[in-house]
Amino acid sequence: MNSAPNAPSSPKTAPPSVIPVMxxxxxxxxxxxxxxxxxxxxxxxxxxxxxxxxxxxxxxxxxxxxxxxxxxxxxxxxxxxxxxxxxxDIAGQAITQQDERGAVVSVGAGVNWHDFVIWTLDHSLPGLENLALIPGTVGAAPIQNIGAYGVEVGEYIQSIEAYDCHSKTLVNLLASECAFTYRNSIFKAHPNRYIITRVHFYLPAAWSPRLRYADLAAAFVNRHVPTAEEVMVAVCKIRNRKLPDPKLIGNAGSFFQNPIVEKAQYLALLKQFPELVSYPEGNEQEGKRKLAAGWMIDHCGFKGLRAGAVGVYQHQALVLVNHGGGSADSVLALAKTIQDKVQDTFGVTLAIEPIRY
Ligand SMILES: Cc1cc2nc3c(=O)[nH]c(=O)nc-3n(C[C@H](O)[C@H](O)[C@H](O)COP(=O)(O)OP(=O)(O)OC[C@H]3O[C@@H](n4cnc5c(N)ncnc54)[C@H](O)[C@@H]3O)c2cc1C
Structure with a gap:
């Protein structure tokens, strides 16, 4: 967590208001x-x-x-x-505080996430470049604590303004109150309690590129230390290569979360599947591993499979796609087939990432 100046945490009572048109x-x-x-x-x-x-x-x-x-x-x-x-659809973004240590930026929940990342870089505020090109809105970013290439958005959030359906007021939650963990937060754990209206980010002035992920590091081997803009461009290139553009082929990004397992289970799996792809998770003493769900789905032979109107993306087995004419039922049926096979093969349960209604 960044040492940011504290945002006001006292609830603000909403004044009487007009209802928009239904x-x-x-x-x-x-x-x-x-x-x-x-x-x-x-x-x-x-x-x-x-x-x-x-x-x-x-x-x-x-x-x-x-x-x-x-x-x-x-x-x-x-x-x-x-x-x-x-x-x-709440719009607008502004720098609300800035000194030599960093800047606070306040952003409406309806602002497009990628447009906001570009805006920060245009204003010489690096930090969010690893999260470039993630689709969706700023208000949804905290819900599953969006993450990519070794960075999670929660690390840069100072506080969140939300309508609290319990107290019926607008409240301001500090990041420390949001319980950000891997693809999770208080908002995901308690759906329909908070409606996020504005996110306040803290972007420290001290910056260095975060290139822990091999794909990203590979873009800069034998080169100068990249700028935040260069990292953003590299991230966009990698994403465009690996992930389908929803404008061209319907998808919701990763359909499954990468499962996190205990060290003993990881070591047993590694014996059976020496090529199993995984990443360290949490502190090293605990030895937990985050398993690459895409690798496991690929190993089960699903990559590129088509099931009627839906299927598994041919370049990334973690992504389920709608080839046209698909529905919630068809994609969830395919997801169930994949979950069952992965469970049988690895003894690991794959959790679905998108929210189902
Ligand atoms: C091609 C592709 C790539 C992706 N890559 C990544 C990635 O790298 N990392 C990652 O973490 N995610 C990724 N995603 C998932 C997705 O982009 C993010 O989860 C994003 O934050 C969702 O934003 P959204 O506005 O579309 O949310 P929606 O899909 O509209 O909503 C998601 C959930 O959040 C709730 N919600 C939305 N806005 C608010 C609000 N203001 N207040 C309260 N609840 C709200 C909704 O009720 C719903 O439950 C990817 C998706 C796609 C299609």
Whole structure:
């Protein structure tokens, strides 16, 4: 965690507010990266945190189910989303504090994540470059503590402004209160308690490139120390090579989390599968390992497999794709087949990463 100046932590009561217009029967085909045909029965575009209280009162009065949707790049949505879908569209980003030690940047939850990363670099604020090109919104980034190439977003979050559905107020949670761990946070553990409206990042002025991941380090062997922009460009190149572009082929990135196992289980697996790919996890004494789920799925022969309209991406077995005309049911059926085979082969349970509705 970075030593950042403390953000205010006292709850702020939302003033009475106007309710935005309810939008009936909204197609979310362009707002879910699988490109499934999805219809939201009722939707509200949330452009102002102060509107959330009134919307939530209306939802409660009508006793309807509800959920928040950012960019839809980490969800598996059914053909009809009943009740209310809150489309997170809060815009805007600004440097709110800056001194020789670093800068605090406050960003609306609806801002596109990659656009924000580029904006930080344009403002000479390095730190987030390893997380370039991750699809979705800034408000969703803390939910599963997005991570890539050895960096997790939680490391750079100072605090989070959210509507707390219990206290019915806007609250400010310090990063230390968000329980960030691998692909997890308090927000994921308690769905529908907090609606994230704004994220406050702390980007320290002291910076050096983080090249722990072999792919990224390989881009700079025998070269000068790269700038943050050069790291960002290298990350984008690697991602474009390995991951399918959702605009061209529907997907939600990694469909399974990399399982973390105890040292004894790892050593037993290594004996049986000497080529098993894995990474150290947590502190070295514990000896836990994060196993490469993609390698295990590939080993089971699924890479490139097609099951009707859906399949396993031919260049990365961790990614399930929609070739066109797929649905939540078809992709989840394929996921179950993969989970069962991996369980039988390795004795390891693969957890699904995207949120299912
Ligand atoms: C090609 C591809 C590559 C990817 N690569 C990575 C990667 O490298 N690392 C990684 O970690 N992830 C990766 N992902 C997953 C995804 O991009 C991230 O999880 C991203 O943060 C999701 O953002 P979103 O706005 O699309 O969220 P959505 O899919 O809209 O929502 C995801 C969840 O967050 C909740 N949510 C969204 N916004 C809010 C809010 N404001 N308040 C409360 N809850 C909210 C939703 O209710 C839902 O449960 C990838 C996805 C794709 C398609």
């Amino acid at each position: 939008l009936p029967d909204v197609s979310l085909r362009a707002r879910n990266s699988f490109g499934f045909d999805v219809l939201a029965e009722q939707a509200y575009s949330i452009t102002d945190a102060e509107h959330i209280g009134a919307v939530m009162e209306a939802i409660k009065a009508a006793n309807l189910p509800w959920r928040v949707l950012g960019g839809g790049s980490n969800v598996v949505l059914p053909p009809t989303l009943s009740g209310v879908t809150l489309l997170m």
